[in-house]
Amino acid sequence: MSSLPILYAEERRQSILELVNRSGRVAVGDLSKRFGVSSVTIRTDLQTLAEQNLLVRTHGGAVSTGPAAAEMAIALRRERKVREKQRIGRAGAALAANGDAVYLDSSSTSLAIARFLKSRRLLTVITNSLMIVQELLDAPHIQVMLTGGSFQRETAAFVGPYTHAFLNQVHIQIGFFGAHGIAAEPGLTDISPEIAAAKRPVLKRCRQAVAVVDASKWGRVGIAPFAGIDEIDIIITDDSAPADAVRAVEAMGADVRFV
Amino acid sequence: MSSLPILYAEERRQSILELVNRSGRVAVGDLSKRFGVSSVTIRTDLQTLAEQNLLVRTHGGAVSTGPAAAEMAIALRRERKVREKQRIGRAGAALAANGDAVYLDSSSTSLAIARFLKSRRLLTVITNSLMIVQELLDAPHIQVMLTGGSFQRETAAFVGPYTHAFLNQVHIQIGFFGAHGIAAEPGLTDISPEIAAAKRPVLKRCRQAVAVVDASKWGRVGIAPFAGIDEIDIIITDDSAPADAVRAVEAMGADVRFV
DNA sequence: CGATTATTATGAAAGCAATTGAAAGAAAAT
DNA sequence: ATTTTCTTTCAATTGCTTTCATAATAATCG
Structure with missing residues (x-):
């Protein structure tokens, strides 16, 4: 030995x-x-x-x-905090009104929202996430629009200048944004500059921007910031979010809602 | 056990x-x-x-x-002329050189080409077909770009003005186009105006335009024409194509190749 | 068709192994 | 010598699985 x-x-x-x-x-x-x-x-x-x-x-x-082939499918499907995300998803979906154009970014929480939107009608869902398109395949009453762009395998999202160009052409009533971290400063962050760059232009195009973050995201800061707290209208999280981190964000005037 | x-x-x-x-x-x-x-x-x-x-x-x-995955898999199994398309796919894939930007439209023959491109490197594949993106998920050496746009469930393709806008911004070495029908007049046709509208702008952006049509397409004319014979550089088909229809097309100067 | 019977599900409690966090000791690097 | 990184010990916690009792569901029979 x-x-x-x-x-x-x-x-x-x-x-x-x-x-x-x-x-x-x-x-x-x-x-x-x-x-x-x-x-x-x-x-x-x-x-x-x-x-x-x-x-x-x-x-x-x-x-x-496992083999690199199935890597993405498995990695993306192995979701964590399933129950929390489900509750956040339900609350988020309830914010979308009939007739709205809804933006869902490429995050697992947005995917949870998509699941609750499936039964709705008269909705347009705009997204840069392949997973969300797949989730909405069998939701015939929902019009699905994809941003297009370069496919990023790790996140199953489309990013890059073409994505940017698409997003500069649309108007969105309500947008939902997942994040890797949320903190008073610098606000919402993610792990990849490409992903952050895909979120930034959409924020400006949304009448209402909603951040959807489970408890584990509070106080964390990723490498790529994409939105200040003041740019977000509503923050949805679950009730096990650390109180001090939440207070710091609320002190900046944020509307934080617990599910 | x-x-x-x-x-x-x-x-x-x-x-x-x-x-x-x-x-x-x-x-x-x-x-x-x-x-x-x-x-x-x-x-x-x-x-x-x-x-x-x-x-x-x-x-x-x-x-x-997995209504998504399963349903699509079933749809793909319903393919006809599988063997012919496979031969056409191999021949088509051989036309793409390393470093090329290749366009694959949303047709089952293009999907066959994608299967033969999977093992290649240094290729960029541009497409408006969801099925082709899924086919290339596990081809890590291929850069995949999707046009984006409105999702059309019947064909699993992205169409509309946003698709158009994307395609006006790219340069493509070689593009492959399936069709519902091919005839001397009016040339290549498809069954939906949206699909045809998605093909038309790409044609002009391709240095080389290749039509991939199995034998059953010859002499057929769909409702929506998208290319004249003179706009096509190469036509790949299988050797059971009706001779008279082929001759009529060749008489217009087309380069028809049999596999 | 309703009542009985068999099968399947759910909840609570408990045992056990694995995990985590904190604090302290050992080894390596500066 | 001091700092940093790595490792260990120990206690507290979490997670997985089982058993048992009870409820819900499907199947069968009168």
């Missing part, structure tokens, strides 16, 4: 990655014995690797992320 | 998902026996998956969902 005398953390993680990709799965206990470190250490390793999307964490171990 | 000793919850759910997608339905009792866990555990699994919209819960089990 001590055939590998000492390994740097990085080397060990590399080895773990090889193992999980070779056999498809690893167990914390096995790894702990194999490398001669505590199980807590292995867990932090797995967590680190999971954060980089190099494997998928499970109870007691981890499994490989 | 149950040689798998212990499965992580995640793995088990993944397996259940595969089973339900493969056979269309699963029963709680079967799953419970197969995985060697209690029926209550299976129920929580099914509930979790149902919350993520990955399947639909029923009494005693679950049935597969």
